[in-house]
Amino acid sequence: MTSTYKIVIVGSGPAGLSAATHAAQHGLTHVLLERAPHLNDTIFKYQKRKHVMATPEFLPLRSELAFKEASREDLIESWTGTTDTLKVNVRFGVEVTAITGEKGNFTVTLANGETLSAEFVVLAIGVQGNLNKLRILGADLPLVQYQLDDPDEYQGEEIVVIGTGDAGLENALALAVNNRVSLVNRVADFPRAKGGNVALIEAAIKRGDIEHLVNCEPKQIEPGVLLVETADGAARVQCNRIIARIGALPPRKFVESCGVVFPNDSPTAFPVLSDTYESTVPGLYVVGALTGYPLIKHCLNQGYEVIEYILGNVIAPADEPLLQAKLDRAGVKMTVAELVNATQQRVSLFRSLTALQIREFLIHSEIHAAPVDSVVVRRGEYSNSLFAILDGEVGIQVDQDDPSDLVNLGPGEFFGEMALISGRRRSNTIVATAPSLLLEVDRNIMIRLVRSELHVRQAIDDAAVARQISTFLGTQVPSKIMSEVLATTLVLEFKPNESLIDEGGLDDAVFLIRKGSVTVSVRLGGRDVVLAYLPAGNYVGEMALITRRPRSATVRAVIATEAIRIDGRSFRALLDHDMELRRTIEEKLGKRLTELQKVRMHAQETSAVEFFMRHGLGEATDVLVIDESLCVRCDNCEKACAELHHGVSRLNREAGPTFDMMHLPTSCRHCEDPHCMKECPPDAIHRAPNGEVWIDDQCIGCGNCERNCPYGVIHMAAVPPEKPGLLKWLLFGWGSGPGEDKSPQGLAKRTGSKHAVKCDMCKDIAGGPACVRACPTGAAIRIDPINIMDSIRQGHR
């Protein structure tokens, strides 16, 4: 028997369910096919009581299904209610095995042999139906599971968790409460998980709640035992349950069998779709996670829109007014479609993205119409966005002393990738040389793109390497030599304390530091003496190149560092071709040799450099330093900070290390690549143009940043009640006086939710940092660490 429908919707996740409710609302004949015995399997399988966020907040919701921040249980209840009210025709427990036919006459075959006939098919199967499985012997034994519904179901078991992504870590943490949990890790750290989860798991491992099996590869499963291969050989891990959380991929095989085309062979690729979600098979639509949109709100909107498109209604996507407003604000006469088109067609960097992906990142981007001679980015300024040129031309000022010395970039090219990679200040000023249309893409979005799109990462990397080499080595390197050098360069990553160059070594490579920072040190009297501290943007190793002698010093990464390694021979070829370049390099070399001499004479001074390096100044951009020979311990700095920041001080004057009268209080260093910014769910932490890292009102108080900060400068605090004015305290003794009221009564009076507070360098207060201004004796200064190094070297503070 064949039933006939106008629309068959496959999958009842947020997208499919939203499509079905909207079809029901329109009174269309439809059926919603769900493999599981309940609606919305993905959300159903969330850990019990999981809190579901309704991001992105600014995007309007279009769906019959209500959606705001709620628990998993409330969400399921609300959606089930709507489905019942609208009389959606759902069939549970049916699996689709084939979709054939064409627009107006599709045949959907089910696993039980039944066929359905449909004019249109909406595929909303997501990616969770295609969980990666272990590919080892015994992977199908009953003790292996790929899902964890309720961690409280298990008590007192020996459980092995395989997979160190967020799902694996969350499961391990939840299970460790009542069970003995071992975590199998192929490597020794957690590169694929959110920082917040990593901090929690590391703490649990340290406490002994979870056993962490590092460098460990699962080999075989037998009843009650997991066989693993470790660095020390084979081992047996006893367990009565194995939970494998090793990701999910688009169910490509099935989708391709329906005739849908994918753009490339990458296992992470999503199907080719039109602006209306129509696949390469006319009449067959794809919505939901399978389009590359993972957020629930997107999925709900797509479900609604796809029904409108099928009905032939032209409706603008939900984000259309937002994008149009951006264009209007910039004063650009253009439609959104034209903008999307221009972005995709003109900028090669974004060519591989779908129109949907482009719309998504345009939401997080700014559009600028830059008149001739306007400054687009300024040298020394902090901003970490990437610019793409849609139209016009800009010039990079490569020579600080001669602003007219420009390297021009035209339509389709992009710039700003250096600041994106290193998180440091802009290295050059860039001006518009013609009326230009520029797209400024937010750093977080760009980083997400770089992580998920191989093509984007490659393009950014290539451009950055080429540009960095030419910026550091000379104004204009002949392209022939450049390509020769490029062919022999490698981008290498170094862990903290790992050496790039070893003293006495005979290699002859040059390293351009593109991220992180390094120290240059020599062995003197049996200990390492640091000669210099070099942040991203510097290069090391050229000395051995010219003198052709063993390395005179050791170069070590201070923090996680990325460097471009240029082969010695091609570098020499570069120098032979360019006498001017040779002179610049030799000049720098001479300076370095004098410095070396000086340091050998004043070995004492360098231990100050070591001290500052040890305490994180390698990644700081601005740090509070107190000269204890001037500090009278009046704590006026703390009081001023509290007075100007809602009664809560963001610095602790007494805490922190001291070396030779130089004291580093516990106060934000405004790191070049801020640890706190990494895992902020509402994206509430920002970097201002002058480098200040600050937290806005969006903070939800989750504490991720507090856990992620290695310097302990962020804490969670509730705002204290208002105090009477200063004169009332001075004359009549009302209130607790200036500064933070830390008395037990004062603390008790603080109510309301706690939020993360940290130093914002008084960016909104005229006159600069209050701690520095309020210091009566001149003991407190805020300074760029590079200047500290200089002043140590010059012998004054």
Next chain:
Amino acid sequence: MRSADATEAPLPGHRHESFLIHSQFRYAKAAVLLVVAAIVVYLLDQPYGTGYGGSWAGYTLGTVGALLILWLTWFGYQKRNYATIRERLAALLSAHVYLGLALLVVATLHTGFHFGWNVHTLAYALMCIVIASGLFGVYAYARFPRLMTDNRAGMTMQQMLGRIASLGDELRLAALPLDEATAAVVERATATTVIGGSVRRQLSGRLAGCTTEAALAYLDRRDADKPPGSEEAWLRVRVLLDEKALLLARVRRDISFKAIMDVWLYLHVPLAFMLLAALFAHIISVFFLW
């Protein structure tokens, strides 16, 4: 888009600079100028050496002096009104110190060296005490910070107190094998540890009858006749007591430094208010009751 005219505001203080040498002694120079001007005014006045309050020079010097006193007292408000500190508070303190010193000259010339048992000389005397206490403050601010840091040897007060507390537990354990009399002395040293206390005790930085010192002295006395076989435990207790005594001395010294750096303010500020009262009495009596 960042506009082309965005200026980079220079942040105050990129180098450590004491309030005493602020801006290459800008306020010291201003104070010297003021003193020179005051002397010139005084010398120009006729008849030389006889003129005081009542002459035109006397009024000039008196007005300048009174305004200076008002402004100097206002410092207490300024230093706490953080939103309005324009440049750096160190600049204000620099001016406070040097102009305060200049006040001594201005006011002395204003007296014309006429003193007596009256409200006028009372105001002058109070002013001198305030300035003297301020001078002591300058001395304390210049000298003690460095001594405090040296004394702490890289530890914070919190750390030192924490270590002292844990030393107590370690001492109790270490004293277990000792004979009863010695154990009792050690127990007293752990049970009663006095830090701080009265003003005098805080200022002196020492404690007569410190139980830890007493225990050390006791060990010294008994050193020759310590029970055989307990040498190791004896030594262990001795080392722990030494560390505790050292930390206690540091903590007490730290408290003493802090106390000295604070105590002069208890003269400086209340006397400044008394000075204000005396000053008003002086002015009112001169203009209305003379």
